[in-house]
Amino acid sequence: MNKVIVTVMASAFAFNVSAQSVQEGQKMINYGRYESAKKVLEPLAAKDELANYYYGIADLELENVDAAKATFARFPDSYYNQAGTARVLFAQNQKDAAGKMLAGIIDKAKKKEWEKYKIAADAINFSKGGNIQDAIAWYEKANEINGGTDANTLINLGDAYLKTSGGGGQAMTKYENAVEKGTNNSLGYSKIGDLWYRAQQYDKALTNYESAKQADPTNPLPYKALADAYQRAGRYEKALENIKKFLELSDKSIDDQITYANLLFLSKKYDEAQVKIQELQSKGISKPYLYRLVAYSAYETKDYNKALENMGLFYSKQPADRIIPDDYIYSGKIYSALAVNDSVNATKYNDSADYYFNKVITADTSKDKRALYLQITEAFKESKSYGKVGYWYGKIVSDNPDATSEDYFYWGLYNYYGKNYDEATKAFAAMRAKYPDEPSAIYWQARTAAAIDSESKTGGAVQFYKDWLDVKKEGYTPKSADLMNAYQYLAYYYYNHDDQKNAMEWINKILELEPTNNFAIQIRDYYQKANKAKGAK
Numbered sequence: 001m002n003k004v005i006v007t008v009m010a011s012a013f014a015f016n017v018s019a020q021s022v023q024e025g026q027k028m029i030n031y032g033r034y035e036s037a038k039k040v041l042e043p044l045a046a047k048d049e050l051a052n053y054y055y056g057i058a059d060l061e062l063e064n065v066d067a068a069k070a071t072f073a074r075f076p077d078s079y080y081n082q083a084g085t086a087r088v089l090f091a092q093n094q095k096d097a098a099g100k101m102l103a104g105i106i107d108k109a110k111k112k113e114w115e116k117y118k119i120a121a122d123a124i125n126f127s128k129g130g131n132i133q134d135a136i137a138w139y140e141k142a143n144e145i146n147g148g149t150d151a152n153t154l155i156n157l158g159d160a161y162l163k164t165s166g167g168g169g170q171a172m173t174k175y176e177n178a179v180e181k182g183t184n185n186s187l188g189y190s191k192i193g194d195l196w197y198r199a200q201q202y203d204k205a206l207t208n209y210e211s212a213k214q215a216d217p218t219n220p221l222p223y224k225a226l227a228d229a230y231q232r233a234g235r236y237e238k239a240l241e242n243i244k245k246f247l248e249l250s251d252k253s254i255d256d257q258i259t260y261a262n263l264l265f266l267s268k269k270y271d272e273a274q275v276k277i278q279e280l281q282s283k284g285i286s287k288p289y290l291y292r293l294v295a296y297s298a299y300e301t302k303d304y305n306k307a308l309e310n311m312g313l314f315y316s317k318q319p320a321d322r323i324i325p326d327d328y329i330y331s332g333k334i335y336s337a338l339a340v341n342d343s344v345n346a347t348k349y350n351d352s353a354d355y356y357f358n359k360v361i362t363a364d365t366s367k368d369k370r371a372l373y374l375q376i377t378e379a380f381k382e383s384k385s386y387g388k389v390g391y392w393y394g395k396i397v398s399d400n401p402d403a404t405s406e407d408y409f410y411w412g413l414y415n416y417y418g419k420n421y422d423e424a425t426k427a428f429a430a431m432r433a434k435y436p437d438e439p440s441a442i443y444w445q446a447r448t449a450a451a452i453d454s455e456s457k458t459g460g461a462v463q464f465y466k467d468w469l470d471v472k473k474e475g476y477t478p479k480s481a482d483l484m485n486a487y488q489y490l491a492y493y494y495y496n497h498d499d500q501k502n503a504m505e506w507i508n509k510i511l512e513l514e515p516t517n518n519f520a521i522q523i524r525d526y527y528q529k530a531n532k533a534k535g536a537k
Contacts, residue, residue, distance in 0.1 A: 021040055021041065021043075021044055021051070022041065022044065022048065022050050022051050022054065024040050025037045025038075025040040025041040025051065025054045025055070025058070026054055026152075028040060028058075029054060029057055029058055029061065030184075030187050031187075031218075031219055031220055031221060031250075032061075032220070032221070032224075032250065032251075032253075033220070033250060033251045034058040034059075034061045034062050034251065034253075035058075035062070035251045035253075036251050037054065037055075037057075037058040038055060038058045038059070041054055041055040041058070042055065045071065045074075046074070049075040049078040049080055049081060050080055052071060052072075052074055052075055052078075052080075052081060053072070053075075053078070053080035053081050053083075053084050055071055056068040056071035056072045056081065056084045057084060057087070059071060060084075060087055060088070060091065065088060065091050065092065068084065068087075068088055069085070069088045071084070072084035072085045072088065073085070079105045079108070079116050079119065080119055082101055082104070082105055083101075083102065083105060083119045083120055083122065083123045084123075085101060086098040086099075086101040086102050086120075086123045086127075087123045087126070087127050089101065090123070090124075090127035090128060090129045090130060091127065091128075093129065095129035095130060098123070098127070098129070098130065099130065099131075102120045102123055102124070102130075105119070105120045106120055106138065111145075112145060113145075114141070114142040114143075114144075114145035114146040114150075114153075115142070117138040117139070117141045117142040117145070118138070118139065118142040118150070118152075118153045118156070120138055121134075121135040121136075121138035121139045121142070121156065121157075121160070122135075122156060124138075125139075125156055125159060125160045125163075132160055132163050132164060133164075135160045136157065136160050136161065136164070139153055139156060139157035139160060140157070143157070148177065149181065150181075151178040151179075151181040151182075151183045151184040151185075151188065152178075152184060154174045154175070154177045154178035154181070154188075155174065155175060155178045155184065155187060155188055155191060157174045158170075158171040158172070158173075158174035158175045158178070158191060159171070159191070161174060162195075168195060168198070168199070171191075171195060172192065172195050175188050175191045175192045175195065176188075176192065178191075179192070185211070185212075185215040185216075186212045186213075186215035186216030186219040186221075187212075187219070187221070188212075189208045189209070189211040189212035189215055189222075190208070190209065190212040190219065190221040190222050190225065192208040193205045193206070193207075193208035193209040193211075193212060193222060193225060194225055196208060197225065197229055202229075205229070206226075209222035209225060209226055210222075218249055219249070220245075220246045220248075220249035220250040223242045223243070223245040223246035223249065224242070224243070224246045224250075224256075226238075226239075226242040227239045227240075227242035227243040227246060227259070227263070230242060231263060231266065236263060236266040236267040236268075237267055239263050239266070239267075240260075240263045240264065240267050240269075243256075243259060243260050243263050244260070247260060254280065254285055254287075257276070257280060258280070258287070258289060258290070258293075260276065261273050261276040261277050261280070261290075261293055262293060264276060265293055265296060265297055265300075268300070270297040270298075270300045270301045271297075271301060273293060273297045274294055274297045274298065274301075277290050277293055277294050277297075278294075286317070288314055288317040288318035288322075289318075291310045291311070291313040291314035291317065291318075292310075292311075292314045292318070292327065294306070294307075294310040295307045295308075295309075295310035295311040295314060295330060295334070296326075296330055298310060299330060299333060299334050299337070302337070304334055304337045304338050304341065305338075307330075307334045308334050308335075308338065311327070311330065311331050311334060314327070315327075323363075325360045325363060325364060325372065328356045328357070328359045328360035328363065329356075329357070329360055329375055329376070329379065331352075331353075331356040332352075332353045332354075332355075332356035332357040332360070332376065332379055333353075333379040333382065333383075335349045335350070335352040335353035335356065336349070336350065336353040336379055336380055336382070336383040336385060336388075337382065337383050339353065339383060339385065340383045340384060340385075350385065350388070353379075353380075353388075354388075357376045357379075357392075360372065360376075368400070369395075369399060370396055370399075370400060373392050373393075373395050373396045373399075374396070376392045377389045377392045377393060377410075377414075380392070385418070386414045386415075386417035386418035387414070387415060387417075387418025387419070387420045388418070389410070389414035389417075389418070390410070390411055390412070390413070390414035390415030390416075390417075390418055390420060390423060390424070390427070391415075391423075393407060393410045393411035393414060394411045394415075394423070394427065396411070397411050397427075397430070405431060405434075405435040405438050405441075408427060408428075408430060408431035408434065408435065408441070409431060409438075409440060409441070409444070411427040411430075411431075412424045412427030412428040412431060412441075412444055412448070413444065415427060416444065416447065416448055416451065419451075421448055421451055421452050424444075424448045425445070425448050425449070425452075428441050428442075428444045428445040428448060429445065432445060437473065439468060439471045439473055439476055439478075442464060442467050442468040442471065443464075443468045443478075443482060443486075445461075445464040445468075446461045446464035446465040446467075446468055446486065446489075447461075447485065449461035449464055450465075450485070450489045455496070456489055456492040456493040456495075456496055457493070457496050459493050459497075461489055461493075462489075462490060462493055465486040465489060465490055466490075468486065469483075469486060480513055483509075483513060484510065484513055484514065484517075487506045487507075487509045487510045487513070488506075488510060488519060488520075490502075490506040491503050491506035491507050491510060491519075491520070491523065492519075494506065495523055500527055500530075503523065503527075504524070504527060507520045507523050507524050511524070
């Protein structure tokens with residue numbers, strides 16, 4: 001008799017261990033820890049249909065479709081594994097065959113077999129190609145049968161509602177109902193936090209993410225959600241802090257580690273980003289994105305040859321339809337930087353920079369390209385290619401009838417710095433015509449004309465400077481340095497034309513600003529000596 005009791009107790013213990021392992025495997029899948037789920041479930045999968053099902057699901061999530069198919073085939077009469085096979089069929093784009101298999105499960109469901117409705121609904125909900133309304137109807141039927149007592153069903157129903165137009169409110173209700181059951185609160189709170197974040201209710205999102213952490217400290221999902229949220233908000237250090245915690249709790253999948261490397265880059269930890277990527281590449285990971293990230297990081301650390309090499313590798317591996325505008329932007333920036341450091345090949349590199357910047361313009365289908373043009377101007381500013389900065393500001397003005405006075409100003413200014421004086425003249429004239437109350441337009445017309453007339457002989461800047469000096473605008477006070485430029489040009493022009501009276505008018509103004517100005521003193525002394533000599537005669 002005692003032997004029978006011991007045997008029964010041992011069997012009961014083994015059953016409990018098995019059930020707990022299956023639950024643990026299911027939890028790992030919910031948390032995106034698919035490799036961990038497989039390790040937990042593998043000892044049971046050959047004998048337990050439910051363990052086998054979740055083992056196959058883990059393989060599906062890891063994109064091991066053939067392995068999952070073989071796993072589900074071990075229990076062909078199990079509705080769990082039939083639903084798993086339907087998910088394989090969806091993955092293979094055989095949606096009609098998948099739908100037929102799921103309909104067979106539902107048709108055989110007895111009055112109280114709510115799990116069949118739930119597991120068939122899961123197959124649609126977590127696959128592509130099925131009718132989400134069928135999934136919702138089956139989840140609702142499962143809830144009707146079980147009285148809405150299963151938290152997992154409620155959470156999955158919330159996920160399904162979220163895939164429908166305007167389904168956010170119903171999704172929130174289901175997630176909250178799941179939390180009330182108290183059996184899967186960490187996942188439920190994570191889902192609620194995600195919904196609040198989508199609704200831009202950030203305080204409520206943070207509160208629920210904190211509740212998710214407290215409900216199960218091993219749940220990595222809230223940390224991943226926070227990392228994503230902080231990344232979108234541009235708070236990269238906080239994003240990095242949370243992704244590190246996420247990696248501690250997750251399976252450290254390749255995609256997660258790439259996310260970490262990306263956040264290192266966004267946090268401007270360029271050297272660390274490259275070290276992490278090299279670590280991944282040394283393990284045989286050769287995703288094109290990694291070459292992109294190395295190239296971007298190498299550019300930021302001024303290792304332009306390395307950046308160029310990795311952009312080349314990236315373009316050779318990345319499908320053309322997955323190249324993004326930033327790829328062309330960085331290529332242009334790399335070539336622009338190389339032009340500065342290699343005067344022999346500067347023309348070739350600048351032509352290549354223009355090629356990539358023009359490619360990004362062609363690829364961008366938006367009507368307003370101002371933001372894109374500004375990115376390009378920043379690239380050329382970094383390489384001190386000021387004429388090209390001016391060119392792209394000119395594009396901003398020509399493409400945008402509502403271009404600001406600042407746009408016009410920089411169009412002229414950077415052409416001036418690039419010594420493209422004809423274009424600068426055109427820009428400041430256009431600025432003055434459109435914004436006649438802007439004194440800077442007149443002043444820089446004068447500066448440009450003075451640069452062309454560098455010896456102050458033709459008088460090309462005379463009228464511009466006089467117009468500028470006559471400006472009376474409330475709140476506008478000319479800078480002393482600008483006044484000095486005007487006074488010196490005018491003084492020198494009249495000096496060159498033997499017009500002592502007008503020359504001395506501007507010399508005296510110079511000396512009022514700067515009594516020790518050598519240029520003014522020399523001309524004043526010259527005239528004094530000349531006048532004295534005339535008087536002596």
